[in-house]
Amino acid sequence: MPAVDPGQADVLWARPDPRLQGGPRVSTTEQRTGAPSRPAPGASSTPAPAADSEKPPAEAPIPSGPGALRRLPAQALPGLARTLRRRLLEICSRTGGHLGPNLGVVELTIALHREFRSPAEPIVFDTGHQAYVHKMLTGRADLPGLRSAGGTSGYPDRRESAHDLVENSHASGSIAWAHGLDRAHRLAGQKGAAVAVIGDGALTGGVGLEALNELAADVGSRTVVVVNDNTRSYAPTVGGLARHLAALRSGDVAPGDDVFSALGLTYIGPVDGHDHEALAVAMAQARRAAEDQQRSGVVVHLVTRKGAGFARAESDAVDQWHATGPFALEGEDGAPAATDTWTSRLGAAVLDAAREDQRVVAISAAMVDPVGLTPMQQEMPERVIDVGIAEQLALDTAAGLSAGGRRPVVPLYATFLGRAHDQLLLDLALHREDVVLTLDRAGVTGDDGPSHHGIWDLGLAAQVPGLTLWAPRDGERLLAAVPDAFATPGPSIVRFPKGACPPEIPAASEIPAGDLLAGRPGVPVDVLLVSIGALAGRAIEAARTIEREWPDVNVLVLDPVRALPLGEELVDLAAAARSVVTLEDGIADRGIGAALALRVATRATVASPAPPLRTLGITQEFVPHAKRDAILAEQGLDAAGIAETLRGLIA
Missing domain, CATH: 3.40.50.970 (Thiamin diphosphate (ThDP)-binding fold, Pyr/PP domains)
Incomplete structure (x- = not known):
């Protein structure tokens, strides 16, 4: 040591x-x-001692x-x-x-x-x-x-x-x-x-x-x-x-x-x-x-x-080492932190939006730097408002700004959205105010434990009428989602996980329901695997595993890009598939998959039953602290766990 x-x-x-x-x-x-x-x-x-000597x-x-x-x-x-x-x-x-x-x-x-x-x-x-x-x-x-x-x-x-x-x-x-x-x-x-x-x-x-x-x-x-x-x-x-x-x-x-x-x-x-x-x-x-x-x-x-x-x-002016990763006790700190992070991408996208539109105003709940607003604050401090540790106040302030003709953005950690759910529902959504929320640390976050996993946001968002939500699969899609959110009427959410951005995952092709990431379009779909957000790489790996084991099985991996509201094209595609699996790093019982399952089930009849549908996500419980990858594996959300679920449908 x-x-x-x-x-x-x-x-x-x-x-x-x-x-x-x-x-x-x-x-x-x-x-x-x-x-x-x-x-x-x-x-x-x-x-008490007073002299430095x-x-x-x-x-x-x-x-x-x-x-x-x-x-x-x-x-x-x-x-x-x-x-x-x-x-x-x-x-x-x-x-x-x-x-x-x-x-x-x-x-x-x-x-x-x-x-x-x-x-x-x-x-x-x-x-x-x-x-x-x-x-x-x-x-x-x-x-x-x-x-x-x-x-x-x-x-x-x-x-x-x-x-x-x-x-x-x-x-x-x-x-x-x-x-x-x-x-x-x-x-x-x-x-x-x-x-x-x-x-x-x-x-x-x-x-x-x-x-x-x-x-x-x-x-x-x-x-x-x-x-x-x-x-x-x-x-x-x-x-x-x-x-x-x-x-x-x-x-x-x-x-x-x-x-x-x-x-x-x-x-x-x-x-x-x-x-x-x-x-x-x-x-x-x-x-x-x-x-x-x-x-x-x-x-x-x-x-x-x-x-x-x-x-x-x-002497640290940013946050006086509020939280740190491992570091060297002597001399300089250890390996530098990753610079291409989801948070840094978000900060760049918000700054671009603010440069493009003078109406854009950012609101922080005492977390300007952790949520990526430092570049905007440095360039245009008069358009970054810190309201203190008060998420309810942040959203209601945003509602007022929107009603007054501004385009507010409120970056939060996903775990803190629950503190302002009433404001999201009855101040922003009820009044159709044009407010963008960005949710950092969405999904499983790891070391900070049950209160800091951002696993509740999708379930909350899915209950809000008129809300639009993006869960980008990589940094490039995050950069695209932010301007899309500003251009969309009513409240919008862009949510993304903690840490470094993964390599870009390009679409194999685009269809009305979203981006196809793997599988064979144009032939019967044995499994439609709907991937929400940053788990897309694991979904693709699982699909390829199944296709190696059963070459005739067509596993179609789809990123809907805009996760909420559910598009009719996505519901059509799911209803026509032989089976459906949804994948998200939120509570499985209450999120996007659950909403899709309900929509597909309401179309079913005795003569035309709904396909079997599995919703993969986090068990509805308080998940203890551990590394993100370990938690995902335990929850069956790594490539091996997803592949095992697919086997259970097609074997």
């Missing part, structure tokens, strides 16, 4: 945050509300669990933090993962587990990719098999530990979860607090603000909201709340005038999230305030640095 260059060892030591001049501060708002200011048990009274602390072993952590003297905590950072770097250099967020919450997570007794006092991590340190402190110090099949999940996972309560990888839900747990505990007569850890970026999401509003009205709540303010999600946080937090950090807000106090919550902060002593004091104050039955919830405002302690992450 590669080691960090000893000459750069100081990068593993997170010094106090320079944005809090004069050291950590506990707000006078908290003094005004009368919450006691006492250090947590075992907290050191020694001032001071030697970094010696490393300390990672304790076996929260009980052992609480028994450590406060003087051991800086060394423990240094060990945790080094371990994070070593593990993520091998496996990849969400490195930047976890480097930023090392001291915070230590403080949480010293003050609150997990799991009896649950700690809910919003966007749970920041829970690596939590896992390391709750018996999983080495994160064995991180993000690999059968190994440690990159998110909290109830199957791994009682300390992992909420997978919660879609942002902004943690406050509602923690408040609900607190209410359940109070109704059961149980003691103790419930804690939500939420970033300033996640607070741009509507459900987070809704939960704060509800929490403020619940006098007697023992919910503690820890706002991890690192000024970023992927990119710098946007909006009025971000400006308000900046004013709190700079001391420009008068005591008691913060928005949290105005709602009726107890506000503590801002506090340096890398200062062990300040954290211990703040968490102890939060507990005292939470136990005061005359108050509603408590907000602890911590200021942290994403990527803290690792120079390459802290």
